[in-house]
Amino acid sequence: GPLMRAGVREHVKNALDLESLGSAIHRANEILRREPTSTKRAGQIVSFMPVKPGVGASTIAVNTSLALSRIPDVRAFLGDFDTGSGIVGFIFKLNHGYSLKDALYHAHELDDTVWTKLAARVGDLDILPADCEAEHKFDYERIGRYIDHLRRVYTVSCLDLPGQLDPASIEVMRESSKIYLICTQELTCLH
Numbered sequence: 463g464p465l466m467r468a469g470v471r472e473h474v475k476n477a478l479d480l481e482s483l484g485s486a487i488h489r490a491n492e493i494l495r496r497e498p499t500s501t502k503r504a505g506q507i508v509s510f511m512p513v514k515p516g517v518g519a520s521t522i523a524v525n526t527s528l529a530l531s532r533i534p535d536v537r538a539f540l541g542d543f544d545t546g547s548g549i550v551g552f553i554f555k556l557n558h559g560y561s562l563k564d565a566l567y568h569a570h571e572l573d574d575t576v577w578t579k580l581a582a583r584v585g586d587l588d589i590l591p592a593d594c595e596a597e598h599k600f601d602y603e604r605i606g607r608y609i610d611h612l613r614r615v616y617t618v619s620c621l622d623l624p625g626q627l628d629p630a631s632i633e634v635m636r637e638s639s640k641i642y643l644i645c646t647q648e649l650t651c652l653h
Contacts, residue, residue: 505537505613506639511623511631519644520549520622527620531587539581539612539619542592543634546624551591558582561593569607577615588616602633609637 508526512519520542527540542550542562551561560580568576581588612619621638623631635641 505616506618507609507612507621507634507637508618509621509623509635509638509641511635511641511643512625513643513645515547515625517625517644517646519625519642520544520547520553522642522644523620523622524550524553527587527589527618528585530618530620531585536617537615538587539616540587540589541612541619541621542590543630544622544624545592545594548592548594550589550622554582554584554589554591556582556589556591561591563593565590565608566601566604569604569611572608572611577611602629605630605633606637609634 510519510523510526524540527538530536531538540550542548544550545562548561550556560582565572565580568580581590583589609619621634623634
């Protein structure tokens, strides 16, 4: 009860009980092995989601990431999760041949060498566009690994989401530090 609410996950009543103490240490070690604390939440993930297509969420994500990339000591990234439009690649006229699909495919092995090939660079901003395929079957574990990579490499990563609450968008928002829901002043949009 109260200990769990306070954040305590392991409790050993008697430190002389070596079996109980060993089990608690083993469970804590397994958690740290899966999610090391030093790499879990380094950089911020900021998501931009439109309430409906055409309200300007991609434009705001692009301009925000460009502004962040101009701040000294900030390493910024712009990632497109809107596979229906792929507007980020269009805005920057990217034609380097890699996309979100490639990053998710290589999510288990993302390192500086692989990442340098995948991400395009415009000024001081790294960008990964979405490919314009209507149907994507995202593996949620791969999205988590991809976002963990972004947290390790970038101070802030701006992710442009599509205008529907698909499972991939929900997973990205779950991992986000901040979520901006973009709308216009039109009554229907605000509603």
